[in-house]
Amino acid sequence: AQSVAQPEDQVNVAEGNPLTVKCTYSVSGNPYLFWYVQYPNRGLQFLLKYITGDNLVKGSYGFEAEFNKSQTSFHLKKPSALVSDSALYFCAVRDMGKALGRLYFGRGTQLTVWP
Amino acid sequence: DTGVSQDPRHKITKRGQNVTFRCDPISEHNRLYWYRQTLGQGPEFLTYFQNEAQLEKSRLLSDRFSAERPKGSFSTLEIQRTEQGDSAMYLCASSSRMTGGGTDTQYFGPGTRLTVL
Numbered sequence: 001a002q003s004v005a006q007p008e009d010q011v012n013v014a015e016g017n018p019l020t021v022k023c024t025y026s027v028s029g030n031p032y033l034f035w036y037v038q039y040p041n042r043g044l045q046f047l048l049k050y051i052t053g054d055n056l057v058k059g060s061y062g063f064e065a066e067f068n069k070s071q072t073s074f075h076l077k078k079p080s081a082l083v084s085d086s087a088l089y090f091c092a093v094r095d096m097g098k099a100l101g102r103l104y105f106g107r108g109t110q111l112t113v114w115p
Numbered sequence: 116d117t118g119v120s121q122d123p124r125h126k127i128t129k130r131g132q133n134v135t136f137r138c139d140p141i142s143e144h145n146r147l148y149w150y151r152q153t154l155g156q157g158p159e160f161l162t163y164f165q166n167e168a169q170l171e172k173s174r175l176l177s178d179r180f181s182a183e184r185p186k187g188s189f190s191t192l193e194i195q196r197t198e199q200g201d202s203a204m205y206l207c208a209s210s211s212r213m214t215g216g217g218t219d220t221q222y223f224g225p226g227t228r229l230t231v232l
Contacts (some may be wrong), residue, residue: 041205041225041228042226043119043225044158045223051218098155101170102159102163103169104160105157106157107157108156
C-alpha cells in the first residue's frame with residue numbers, strides 16, 4: 001500500500017524565518033516523492049520531486065526538500081519565508097516500481113506566513 | 116496559456132442531473148489523469164489515460180462515472196444521476212512520457228468545482 005502522512009494541518013511562521021512542512025510516506029518499494037502547492041480556488045502547482053540520487057532536492061520559488069530514507073520522510077523547507085508563500089501544501093508519493101499512474105496525496109498542510 | 120485547462124470552472128446542479136466536465140491537457144502530453152478533491156482532503160485518484168486508452172480506474176469511480184479521451188487529446192468526465200456526495204473539486208492533470216528513466220511530473224488544471232443541491 002502507498003500512503004502519505006502530513007502530521008500538521010497548519011504551520012504558522014513569521015516572514016523571514018525558516019519554514020518546514022513535514023511529510024512521511026509509506027510504499028512497498030522505493031518512492032518517487034512530490035510536493036505541490038495550492039492557492040485558493042486554484043489547481044495544484046508542482047514545486048519539486050525526488051527521483052533518486054542527492055537527498056536534497058531544490059525546486060521552484062526557493063523551496064527545497066530533504067529525502068530521508070531511514071525516517072521515510074520528505075520534509076519541505078525554505079530558508080526565509082515570504083507572506084506570498086501562504087497556501088496549502090501537498091506531499092505525494094508513487095512507488096518507484098510503478099513509474100506511471102496515480103499519485104497518493106496527503107491531506108495537506110495550510111501554511112500561513114504573517115508579516 | 117499552454118497549461119492544462121478545464122471547463123467549466125464551476126457547476127451547480129440539482130441532484131439526479133447529469134453533468135459533464137472537459138479537460139484539455141498540455142499540448143503533446145500523452146497521459147491524462149482525473150482526481151477528485153473534497154474539502155480538507157488531498158486529491159484522490161479517479162482514472163488515468165495513456166493516449167486514448169483508459170489504463171487505470173479507482174474504485175471511487177462508480178458506475179455513475181464515465182471518462183473518455185477520444186483521439187488521445189481532450190478528455191471528458193461525466194457523472195450521471197448526481198448525488199450530493201459528488202460535490203467536490205474535480206482536477207485534471209497531464210504529463211508526458213519520460214525518457215531515460217525517472218518518473219513523469221503531473222501538471223494540474225484549475226479544476227471544476229461541482230456543487231450538487
